[in-house]
Amino acid sequence: MIDLHLDGLTRRYGSTVALDDLTLDIGGGTITALLGPSGCGKTTALKLIAGLLDPTQGRVRFDSEDVTDVAAERRGAVMVFQDHRLFPYLTAGDNVAFGLRMRGVPRRERRREAQAVLERVGLDGLAERRPAELSGGQRQRVALARALVLRPKVLLLDEPLANLDAHLREGMRELILDIQRERELTTVVVTHDQEEAVVLAEDIALLFDGRLHQHGAPRTFFEHPATERTARFFGATNLVAGRRQGELVETALGPLRVPDGAPSGADVWVTVRPERLTVAGARGDDRQQVRGRVISSAFLGNRTRATVEVAGARLTIDVSDDALADVGPGTVLTLGLPEEALWSVPRDAPDETWGPEELAAVDGDPDPGVHRDHEPEGRP
Amino acid sequence: MTAIDATTTDAPVEVAELEGRRDRWPRTVVVSAMIALLLLPFLPLILASLADGYFYPQVLPETWSTRGWSIVLDPAGPTWAALRDTVVIAVAVMATSLVVAVPAGRILGTRRFRGKRVVELLLLTPVLVPAIAVAIGIHVAFLRLGLAGGMTGVVLAHLIPATPYVALLSAGVFANAELELESQARSLGASWWQAQWHVTLRLVAPGLAVAALFGFLISWGQYVLTLVIGGGRVVTLPILLFATASGGDASVTAATALFHSLPAVVLLVVTARILGGGQLATLGGAR
Numbered sequence: 001m002i003d004l005h006l007d008g009l010t011r012r013y014g015s016t017v018a019l020d021d022l023t024l025d026i027g028g029g030t031i032t033a034l035l036g037p038s039g040c041g042k043t044t045a046l047k048l049i050a051g052l053l054d055p056t057q058g059r060v061r062f063d064s065e066d067v068t069d070v071a072a073e074r075r076g077a078v079m080v081f082q083d084h085r086l087f088p089y090l091t092a093g094d095n096v097a098f099g100l101r102m103r104g105v106p107r108r109e110r111r112r113e114a115q116a117v118l119e120r121v122g123l124d125g126l127a128e129r130r131p132a133e134l135s136g137g138q139r140q141r142v143a144l145a146r147a148l149v150l151r152p153k154v155l156l157l158d159e160p161l162a163n164l165d166a167h168l169r170e171g172m173r174e175l176i177l178d179i180q181r182e183r184e185l186t187t188v189v190v191t192h193d194q195e196e197a198v199v200l201a202e203d204i205a206l207l208f209d210g211r212l213h214q215h216g217a218p219r220t221f222f223e224h225p226a227t228e229r230t231a232r233f234f235g236a237t238n239l240v241a242g243r244r245q246g247e248l249v250e251t252a253l254g255p256l257r258v259p260d261g262a263p264s265g266a267d268v269w270v271t272v273r274p275e276r277l278t279v280a281g282a283r284g285d286d287r288q289q290v291r292g293r294v295i296s297s298a299f300l301g302n303r304t305r306a307t308v309e310v311a312g313a314r315l316t317i318d319v320s321d322d323a324l325a326d327v328g329p330g331t332v333l334t335l336g337l338p339e340e341a342l343w344s345v346p347r348d349a350p351d352e353t354w355g356p357e358e359l360a361a362v363d364g365d366p367d368p369g370v371h372r373d374h375e376p377e378g379r380p
Numbered sequence: 381m382t383a384i385d386a387t388t389t390d391a392p393v394e395v396a397e398l399e400g401r402r403d404r405w406p407r408t409v410v411v412s413a414m415i416a417l418l419l420l421p422f423l424p425l426i427l428a429s430l431a432d433g434y435f436y437p438q439v440l441p442e443t444w445s446t447r448g449w450s451i452v453l454d455p456a457g458p459t460w461a462a463l464r465d466t467v468v469i470a471v472a473v474m475a476t477s478l479v480v481a482v483p484a485g486r487i488l489g490t491r492r493f494r495g496k497r498v499v500e501l502l503l504l505t506p507v508l509v510p511a512i513a514v515a516i517g518i519h520v521a522f523l524r525l526g527l528a529g530g531m532t533g534v535v536l537a538h539l540i541p542a543t544p545y546v547a548l549l550s551a552g553v554f555a556n557a558e559l560e561l562e563s564q565a566r567s568l569g570a571s572w573w574q575a576q577w578h579v580t581l582r583l584v585a586p587g588l589a590v591a592a593l594f595g596f597l598i599s600w601g602q603y604v605l606t607l608v609i610g611g612g613r614v615v616t617l618p619i620l621l622f623a624t625a626s627g628g629d630a631s632v633t634a635a636t637a638l639f640h641s642l643p644a645v646v647l648l649v650v651t652a653r654i655l656g657g658g659q660l661a662t663l664g665g666a667r
Contacts, residue, residue, distance in 0.1 A: 050567050050602075051566075051567075052563050052566065052567060070667075071566075071569075071571075072566040072567055073565075073567075073569045073570055073571050073574075074565050074569075078567055078568060078569075079564070079567040081560075081564060083560075085560060085561055085564040086559075087561060087582075089481070089578065089582050089583075090556075098565070098568055098570075098578075099568035099570075101569040101570045102565075102568065102571075102574050102578070103569055146568065150568065150569060156567075204509075333584045
């Protein structure tokens with residue numbers, strides 16, 4: 001188990017800053033995701049950890065050992081690329097044994113070890129195949145096996161699930177997590193997909209424009225985002241404009257109490273996840289309640305989603321029980337907004353630097369809920 | 381090839397099998413036509429080499445004879461010495477041009493830099509400038525340096541057209557090679573040299589073999605530069621061929637011509653067979 005420390009890691013290309021002053025401590029044996037839209041510097045960070053790029057500034061340490069000037073091949077951090085990069089002229093078995101061969105491990109021993117790792121990733125019997133004779137999912141596993149056979153100090157995975165079909169993703173995810181746990185491998189995963197980050201990682205480091213934006217457990221990104229940008233990247237649907245007044249936030253819905261520790265500021269968005277809203281009456285103890293009219297509702301199999309207009313703002317609510325079973329457009333509902341479900345983030349000035357994924361996350365939202373354009377005018 | 385992994389259902393991509401079949405016969409016609417175009421000129425040459433007098437309008441020679449071939453293949457004759465010198469010079473040119481052109485080709489094929497277009501254009505100048513102009517120009521310099529009239533001088537002269545060719549072909553090879561595999565190899569513990577040897581060379585070797593072959597053949601067929609720089613003292617097969625041709629003996633000339641061209645044709649065919657046609661395609665654009 002190697003603790004991984006990044007100290008002020010910076011990489012510039014000419015005048016562009018790909019990665020700006022990244023400081024991050026990654027606990028030994030944990031799996032951390034570097035998350036962000038394309039061009040946010042996450043792959044640059046991974047290559048800097050791998051030693052495939054030299055930082056302009058900053059240090060990389062494995063435990064207390066400074067490896068910044070250690071060449072990639074002696075660093076013990078093995079990178080698995082998104083496009084798996086198998087050597088096309090070698091069989092799967094020889095691909096896996098490649099690193100051992102570079103170390104001078106005798107042929108028989110490296111064959112045996114390669115065989116064992118191939119079995120571990122579920123590819124026994126395929127050692128003699130060439131990459132061209134393997135499916136996409138199998139290639140990805142060979143690439144993983146090729147890294148694992150070296151018993152790396154740090155495993156670096158570049159978008160490990162991105163090239164896989166939906167039905168293969170689950171299996172690959174389980175495999176990565178199982179192996180990571182059984183070997184207590186310090187693992188860094190790069191991804192642009194917040195879902196992938198959430199299902200794979202214990203910890204997420206969110207990067208925008210080469211800068212670390214927020215670092216923490218996946219849950220905090222949903223429930224306690226630090227900024228509007230984070231909230232939107234994680235698909236926040238309910239954003240209600242408000243103004244901080246002491247302990248309360250004045251909104252079109254009335255004064256709302258948000259938990260201590262929520263980022264404050266004069267102008268904020270109050271956020272609440274759709275599944276954390278309640279239908280009042282279902283639980284009797286909601287102190288903060290609002291009344292609104294249902295605009296639409298839809299049964300989604302494992303839950304029911306409704307959009308409710310409250311005082312000119314729209315709230316989306318997801319309910320997994322039958323509390324919304326017989327509501328339809330026009331039904332008047334009382335919604336509970338439990339204090340612990342609310343959060344607030346400072347309102348950003350509209351930002352032109354948002355990447356395509358972020359814009360897609362906003363545009364692709366099936367129900368825009370309360371966005372800027374619904375912001376009530378002329379508040380007291 | 382027996383067990384199919386039960387957990388993955390996506391099929392291996394067999395591009396080769398998807399292509400082909402359908403449009404096979406038009407291709408066969410084109411290829412046959414090209415082979416015929418290449419080989420037909422050899423037919424009269426073969427006939428002439430085996431004739432004892434072969435004149436218009438005869439379709440076939442009246443009398444057959446192996447006289448031409450026995451003169452050409454005579455162990456005491458000049459052919460074998462010329463063959464040896466031609467091979468020595470061509471191998472030297474091929475090897476030297478590779479040493480210079482492969483690193484140059486790697487940079488040209490993989491990097492962008494200011495003035496790249498100009499460099500590429502300059503590399504084409506030996507193709508555009510007549511060899512005789514080059515030959516007379518460098519002859520003066522080589523005389524002063526004492527390089528005229530020797531094998532070394534001829535090799536250096538041949539490098540002028542050969543090196544840019546090999547460099548441009550190498551650039552195409554590197555541009556089309558999957559060099560990202562090098563950084564993967566580094567990450568898997570290969571040193572820079574190991575990555576070059578075990579990965580990069582494996583990727584580019586077939587293409588570079590073709591480039592090297594071109595370097596060899598450019599030297600093999602060189603006449604003007606050898607004549608001027610060698611000053612008659614370096615007798616390669618093309619020099620011998622021209623001398624024989626001006627001697628006026630048709631069957632000896634034809635046999636010499638065949639003797640000169642066959643090794644090149646054989647080399648080309650063998651290389652193409654070993655590499656498979658695909659490698660010739662990688663010699664395309666250097667981008």
